[in-house]
C-alpha cells in the first residue's frame with residue numbers, strides 16, 4: 001500500500017516548537033486542507049503521531065472530512081479517530097482505495113520516509129529560519145524534486161510548494 005507525506009519545513013528543516021507550528025502561513029494551511037481533503041468519493045485518510053494530534057486545536061480534531069488515524073502505544077481510544085500502534089498497523093486500518101497522507105510529526109516522518117510504501121513527499125518550504133525544537137529528516141539524498149510552484153508572498157511567511165519522489 002502506498003501513501004504520501006505532507007510537511008511544511010523552514011530553511012533548517014524545522015517543523016515545530018513547543019508542540020505547535022513555528023509560523024503562520026495561510027497559503028500553506030489552505031494547501032494542506034485542499035490536498036488532504038481531496039475531491040474523490042472515498043474519504044482521504046490522514047495518519048499522524050500522538051503529539052501532532054494533541055497539537056490540533058480541539059475544534060479542528062478530528063480533521064473534518066478525512067479519516068483520522070493516530071499512531072500511539074499509549075492511547076487506546078479517541079473520539080472520532082482510530083488508534084494504531086505503528087505505521088504499518090495504521091496503513092492496515094486505512095481504506096486501501098482512499099488517498100493516504102502521513103502528516104507528521106517528526107517521529108512518524110522518520111519511519112514514513114524509510115518505508116517502501118512512501119510514494120510522494122508534498123513539501124512546503126517556508127522561507128524563514130524559525131526557532132524550532134522538531135525537525136524533518138534529511139531527505140534530499142533519497143528523494144528527487146519533480147515539481148516546484150511559484151513563491152507565495154505573505155506578510156508573515158513566504159512559501160513555495162514542492163513534490164519529491166524516491167530516487
Ligand SMILES: NC(=O)c1ccc[n+]([C@@H]2O[C@H](COP(=O)([O-])OP(=O)(O)OC[C@H]3O[C@@H](n4cnc5c(N)ncnc54)[C@H](OP(=O)(O)O)[C@@H]3O)[C@@H](O)[C@H]2O)c1
Pocket residue numbers: 006007008009014015016017018019020021048049050051052053055071072073074075085086087103104105106107108109111134
Ligand atoms: N510543519 C509541519 O508540517 C508539521 C506537521 C506535523 C507536526 N508538526 C509539529 O511536529 C511536532 C510534533 O512532532 P513529534 O515528533 O514530537 O511527535 P509525533 O510524531 O506527532 O508524535 C509522537 C508520538 O506518536 C507516536 N509515534 C510516532 N511515530 C511512531 C512510530 N513510528 N511507531 C509508534 N508510535 C509512534 C508515539 O506515541 P506514544 O508515545 O503514545 O506511543 C510518539 O510518542 C509539533 O511541534 C507539531 O506542531 C509539524
